[in-house]
Amino acid sequence: QQPVQSPQAVILREGEDAVINCSSSKALYSVHWYRQKHGEAPVFLMILLKGGEQMRHEKISASFNEKKQQSSLYLTASQLSYSGTYFCGTENPGTYKYIFGTGTRLKVLA
Amino acid sequence: NAGVTQTPKFQVLKTGQSMTLQCAQDMNHEYMSWYRQDPGMGLRLIHYSVGAGITDQGEVPNGYNVSRSTTEDFPLRLLSAAPSQTSVYFCASSYSGQGYYGYTFGSGTRLTVV
Numbered sequence: 001q002q003p004v005q006s007p008q009a010v011i012l013r014e015g016e017d018a019v020i021n022c023s024s025s026k027a028l029y030s031v032h033w034y035r036q037k038h039g040e041a042p043v044f045l046m047i048l049l050k051g052g053e054q055m056r057h058e059k060i061s062a063s064f065n066e067k068k069q070q071s072s073l074y075l076t077a078s079q080l081s082y083s084g085t086y087f088c089g090t091e092n093p094g095t096y097k098y099i100f101g102t103g104t105r106l107k108v109l110a
Numbered sequence: 111n112a113g114v115t116q117t118p119k120f121q122v123l124k125t126g127q128s129m130t131l132q133c134a135q136d137m138n139h140e141y142m143s144w145y146r147q148d149p150g151m152g153l154r155l156i157h158y159s160v161g162a163g164i165t166d167q168g169e170v171p172n173g174y175n176v177s178r179s180t181t182e183d184f185p186l187r188l189l190s191a192a193p194s195q196t197s198v199y200f201c202a203s204s205y206s207g208q209g210y211y212g213y214t215f216g217s218g219t220r221l222t223v224v
Binding site for chain 2: 002029030031032034040041042043044046047049087089090091096097098099100101102103
């Protein structure tokens with residue numbers, strides 16, 4: 001079962017902040033975050049490992065709560081270039097299947 | 111360093127035709143996967159491979175076959191195309207599993223079945 005992301009969609013003005021959550025019904029050992037711009041392939045942003053540090057990519061950071069089986073992506077002072085669909089990705093524990101969350105569409109307006 | 115290369119970029123098939131989507135990577139990645147993405151939807155795993163000669167089914171394998179004879183190549187075969195297989199297909203690869211490395215994606219193949 002794929003991880004569930006929330007919100008499904010969010011609209012921001014430039015400079016505003018947003019949080020995207022990724023929740024799994026199964027134990028997570030690592031979470032990856034990707035951004036996909038319209039008409040393009042997803043691009044890897046960062047990895048969160050169990051017991052690891054909070055990661056950053058430009059002004060985007062992420063955290064990983066193993067107990068809650070959840071990861072959160074924090075977009076600070078959003079820029080127009082942040083627009084796109086964000087996916088979390090994770091390997092199903094006990095298998096080698098790599099699956100993606102339901103996705104969050106983010107649109108940043110000038 | 112080309113990364114992950116997918117061909118063709120666009121394809122139109124008639125119902126019942128078969129075809130092979132090509133995927134090649136030059137990063138010596140062990141793990142490779144095929145996903146389909148329908149309009150406004152997420153990425154669904156079709157088949158995956160953890161090394162040459164080893165493949166397994168993903169979440170939506172019906173109507174598709176794969177093989178992995180070399181580390182570099184992971185073709186996806188559509189056996190008898192159906193309109194429900196109209197989608198964008200992405201091939202992706204990773205250095206290894208266990209979640210230590212992210213996936214690199216090809217640019218995708220846009221397939222229309224009429």
